[in-house]
Amino acid sequence: MKVQRLAIIGLGLMGGSLARALRQAQAVAHLSGFDVDPLQRRLAQQRGVVDAAVDSAAAAVTDADLVVLAVPVLHTAEALQSCLPALKANAVVTDVGSTKQSVLADVAAVCGGRAPPWFVAGHPIAGTEKSGVANASADLFRGHRVVLTPHPGQSSAAREMVTRLWLECGARVVEMDPAQHDTIFAATSHLPHLLAYSFVDLLARLDVRGEIFPNAGGGFRDFTRIASSSPETWHDIIRSNAPSVGRLLEQQIGELNEVLAMIKAGRWTELRQLFERARAIREQYLEQIE
Amino acid sequence: MKVQRLAIIGLGLMGGSLARALRQAQAVAHLSGFDVDPLQRRLAQQRGVVDAAVDSAAAAVTDADLVVLAVPVLHTAEALQSCLPALKANAVVTDVGSTKQSVLADVAAVCGGRAPPWFVAGHPIAGTEKSGVANASADLFRGHRVVLTPHPGQSSAAREMVTRLWLECGARVVEMDPAQHDTIFAATSHLPHLLAYSFVDLLARLDVRGEIFPNAGGGFRDFTRIASSSPETWHDIIRSNAPSVGRLLEQQIGELNEVLAMIKAGRWTELRQLFERARAIREQYLEQIE
Numbered sequence: 001m002k003v004q005r006l007a008i009i010g011l012g013l014m015g016g017s018l019a020r021a022l023r024q025a026q027a028v029a030h031l032s033g034f035d036v037d038p039l040q041r042r043l044a045q046q047r048g049v050v051d052a053a054v055d056s057a058a059a060a061v062t063d064a065d066l067v068v069l070a071v072p073v074l075h076t077a078e079a080l081q082s083c084l085p086a087l088k089a090n091a092v093v094t095d096v097g098s099t100k101q102s103v104l105a106d107v108a109a110v111c112g113g114r115a116p117p118w119f120v121a122g123h124p125i126a127g128t129e130k131s132g133v134a135n136a137s138a139d140l141f142r143g144h145r146v147v148l149t150p151h152p153g154q155s156s157a158a159r160e161m162v163t164r165l166w167l168e169c170g171a172r173v174v175e176m177d178p179a180q181h182d183t184i185f186a187a188t189s190h191l192p193h194l195l196a197y198s199f200v201d202l203l204a205r206l207d208v209r210g211e212i213f214p215n216a217g218g219g220f221r222d223f224t225r226i227a228s229s230s231p232e233t234w235h236d237i238i239r240s241n242a243p244s245v246g247r248l249l250e251q252q253i254g255e256l257n258e259v260l261a262m263i264k265a266g267r268w269t270e271l272r273q274l275f276e277r278a279r280a281i282r283e284q285y286l287e288q289i290e
Numbered sequence: 291m292k293v294q295r296l297a298i299i300g301l302g303l304m305g306g307s308l309a310r311a312l313r314q315a316q317a318v319a320h321l322s323g324f325d326v327d328p329l330q331r332r333l334a335q336q337r338g339v340v341d342a343a344v345d346s347a348a349a350a351v352t353d354a355d356l357v358v359l360a361v362p363v364l365h366t367a368e369a370l371q372s373c374l375p376a377l378k379a380n381a382v383v384t385d386v387g388s389t390k391q392s393v394l395a396d397v398a399a400v401c402g403g404r405a406p407p408w409f410v411a412g413h414p415i416a417g418t419e420k421s422g423v424a425n426a427s428a429d430l431f432r433g434h435r436v437v438l439t440p441h442p443g444q445s446s447a448a449r450e451m452v453t454r455l456w457l458e459c460g461a462r463v464v465e466m467d468p469a470q471h472d473t474i475f476a477a478t479s480h481l482p483h484l485l486a487y488s489f490v491d492l493l494a495r496l497d498v499r500g501e502i503f504p505n506a507g508g509g510f511r512d513f514t515r516i517a518s519s520s521p522e523t524w525h526d527i528i529r530s531n532a533p534s535v536g537r538l539l540e541q542q543i544g545e546l547n548e549v550l551a552m553i554k555a556g557r558w559t560e561l562r563q564l565f566e567r568a569r570a571i572r573e574q575y576l577e578q579i580e
Contacts, residue, residue, distance in 0.1 A: 213575035231565035
């Protein structure tokens with residue numbers, strides 16, 4: 001399969017990596033891109049990430065067969081809105097957002113109340129804590145899972161086109177209900193980000209803050225890695241999945257209060273059993289992690 | 291410097307790695323070791339980690355110039371007790387425990403009320419989530435920091451001997467007050483372990499638990515890595531540093547309640563500012579991490 005003309009709106013880590021992957025696979029004849037940030041546009045052009053980094057979303061999507069929205073998830077509606085006037089009649093549009101119910105609702109709102117047949121909601125489970133097109137990598141999606149969350153009335157041809165696109169990047173594609181997607185990713189991804197951000201923010205307010213980092217090791221580095229992720233991206237993700245994330249954070253606080261009670265009351269056997277359970281679960285399922 | 295006879299009590303990841311590092315550096319003429327687990331003893335012998343894996347702590351330390359206690363931290367007193375009858379008059383004893391006030395108190399209790407001049411409390415800031423002598427590595431300590439926490443009356447010759455030992459492993463050595471050590475490591479290491487264990491334990495009780503791991507990515511893997519750490523080791527660490535860890539966990543729960551309040555009330559700008567603060571701090575100090 002070869003897409004004749006592909007447009008990417010948002011030339012950050014995700015959009016840039018998708019562009020690099022597709023060019024490496026020679027899966028696209030012409031690749032145009034737009035980013036609201038002139039610096040990302042210039043970098044994308046200079047480094048050959050796209051054939052043409054243009055000055056507007058409308059210019060990027062003119063004549064495109066497939067459009068990928070790779071913007072922070074709360075900018076989906078705005079990005080789609082600026083593409084709509086220039087979209088070809090049979091163009092397919094997809095996204096890479098980490099939450100899917102809000103994307104489908106926002107797309108429906110822009111398109112007169114229903115998510116259209118030509119839209120394919122998607123979420124590649126890949127990324128790093130780094131941001132920007134300068135960190136884009138052709139291998140970001142290789143061996144990783146991409147979740148599509150079909151909606152009623154979606155064109156199967158559109159879904160197949162997007163599926164083939166991700167297969168060209170070396171990814172695997174699965175389908176999932178949008179609500180189930182958001183519940184699962186609140187647990188696997190959104191809550192850990194909140195915990196990591198909150199933990200690092202706490203450290204900065206301790207009396208010993210000056211001594212924290214020189215005395216931190218590899219465990220600390222890995223545990224806090226996701227706290228270096230883009231604040232804009234993560235603001236949008238948490239905000240657009242607030243009910244699921246809020247419920248789960250409440251459960252996590254409950255569990256931590258239980259841990260605190262164990263420590264205060266010296267219930268050490270229970271604490272050790274908790275550690276044993278957690279370790280056993282992680283070891284058992286580790287090979288399933290993408 | 292060459293130690294003539296070194297004994298390691300506890301042939302796990304830390305003891306085994308120390309043995310391998312010292313042998314690689316040819317810093318020890320004879321290396322004996324003991325572990326309460328016959329399997330670790332056998333592996334240590336078979337793989338040449340030590341010259342002699344013997345059947346008791348007393349047998350291991352007989353004639354040793356330097357003894358390293360590399361046992362879970364709450365086993366320090368018991369390990370030292372079993373060494374004492376066989377220790378040479380001028381032998382130096384050190385440890386690798388992650389908490390230092392409890393070690394010094396336990397050592398004092400075994401030695402008649404005061405930590406003796408020949409004891410050197412130490413903590414190498416290195417490790418992995420893996421356990422056992424089978425995972426021991428000669429490079430575990432290379433480029434890492436070792437914290438010594440001197441006590442009143444400590445022999446400076448003993449401290450210098452232990453310092454040189456760690457330098458031979460490629461580590462750097464710093465000194466710190468024991469109470470300050472325990473406060474700092476509650477923040478850099480003990481609290482993150484509690485958060486990671488508690489998070490994984492929570493996941494196992496969710497309705498969507500079967501879908502968690504297949505939908506987890508690299509961020510999840512790194513964030514939860516320390517939840518695969520030895521439950522015995524971490525039970526001992528948390529228990530022996532309970533006051534510091536408890537206080538900090540309470541602060542962390544307070545911060546998470548604040549995050550939850552932001553989400554529930556839609557205080558999105560504040561949440562984003564929190565993310566920005568955390569990211570900026572981590573990026574600023576990342577190079578200081580060991």
